[in-house]
Amino acid sequence: MGPRALLLLAAAASCSLLAAAPAAATLPPPETAFSIGAPEQTVADVCKGTAFPALCTATAGAQSRRYKTVEALTVLEMQVDAFAKRTEAARAHVAEAAQTASPAARTKLDLCNSLYLDVLDNLGACRRAIGFKDAVTIRATMGMAAQDMQNCDEQFRQIGEKNPMERFDEDLVEMSENCRSLSNMI
Numbered sequence: 001m002g003p004r005a006l007l008l009l010a011a012a013a014s015c016s017l018l019a020a021a022p023a024a025a026t027l028p029p030p031e032t033a034f035s036i037g038a039p040e041q042t043v044a045d046v047c048k049g050t051a052f053p054a055l056c057t058a059t060a061g062a063q064s065r066r067y068k069t070v071e072a073l074t075v076l077e078m079q080v081d082a083f084a085k086r087t088e089a090a091r092a093h094v095a096e097a098a099q100t101a102s103p104a105a106r107t108k109l110d111l112c113n114s115l116y117l118d119v120l121d122n123l124g125a126c127r128r129a130i131g132f133k134d135a136v137t138i139r140a141t142m143g144m145a146a147q148d149m150q151n152c153d154e155q156f157r158q159i160g161e162k163n164p165m166e167r168f169d170e171d172l173v174e175m176s177e178n179c180r181s182l183s184n185m186i
């Protein structure tokens with residue numbers, strides 16, 4: 001590139017910076033851009049943008065009183081809390097189901113219980129990621145959680161028995177999808 005081309009390139013860059021400066025100066029400061037006159041949202045409003053809005057509203061709605069404002073990030077926190085409670089309920093159901101399960105199914109239930117423990121670990125990582133508004137990590141942890149539920153289901157397909165955890169797994173996969181949707185909003 002010759003000296004004339006470099007000069008033209010520098011001039012073009014300067015012009016584009018000057019043209020952008022006045023427009024940027026007219027914008028409100030970032031901290032007030034969305035707070036002035038913005039209507040207050042409800043959990044249902046935020047949940048409309050998720051894959052399973054009714055489930056999102058049902059599982060997060062009762063917790064909304066604990067938060068000053070309702071936004072995607074707070075609804076995500078509510079969903080992760082609900083996800084953890086549902087996972088603990090699944091673990092309790094594993095113990096019940098194991099009492100009447102066949103020996104092969106009992107082995108698979110033990111594996112599912114281990115997978116639920118992995119989910120709880122992933123939820124811990126997800127909570128830390130929420131603190132940093134790290135949507136990529138949130139989506140990754142939710143993807144791993146969904147995979148754990150699918151792995152539990154697959155164990156029962158392999159032995160040709162009905163999975164007593166099927167309803168729990170289905171709910172948890174849907175909750176993970178909602179969390180992924182919410183992470184896209186932060």
